[in-house]
Amino acid sequence: MGEQQHVKFPQEVLDEYGALGVDLVALFSAGHLGNRMGVQIVEAAADRVVGTMPVEGNTQPYGLLHGGASAVLAETLGSVGAMLHGGTSKIAVGVDLNCTHHRGIRSGLVTGVATPVHRGRTTATYEIVISDEQDRRVCTARLTCLLRDLKADDAAPAGGATG
DSSP: OOOOOOOBOOHHHHHHHHTTTOOHHHHTSOHHHHHHHTOEEEEEETTEEEEEEESTTOBOTTSSBOHHHHHHHHHHHHHHHHHHHHGGGEEEEEEEEEEEEOOOOOSSEEEEEEEEEEEOSSEEEEEEEEEOTTOOEEEEEEEEEEEEEOOTTOOOOTTOSOO
16 A cells, blocks of 8 residues: 555656656655555656545544545645755755645545645745545645755655655
């Protein structure tokens, strides 16, 4: 569950990170939490990140998709976008996340699509729309990440870009 095997990256991103010997699939993954929740990143570029997550296993006591699960999906996708925007010289760290839950869902797969609202030198903000299999909006989220300069003693994020 949560295996990141078929992520679609733009060729220039593959070239940039490949030249550094960086495993993009591991770096821009859902991390340990996202993996436990079944998050899969399908497509990743600075201008659009797409991922999915099963509802099953991510519900609250009433059997509905847990709002925190939607938040994990949203922060994962927005953080990946911010990391790709920042490039190899930056680290993206989430500083603000808000989610509005529009509809309850009990089964199936949700899909999140993160698109940039602002991409600056020090911050990046993404809107993440999470929809069900009938393309009905389940949640709308907004994530702002601080883009820090990468220092020599900074290790690559272990298990994902979310912060």
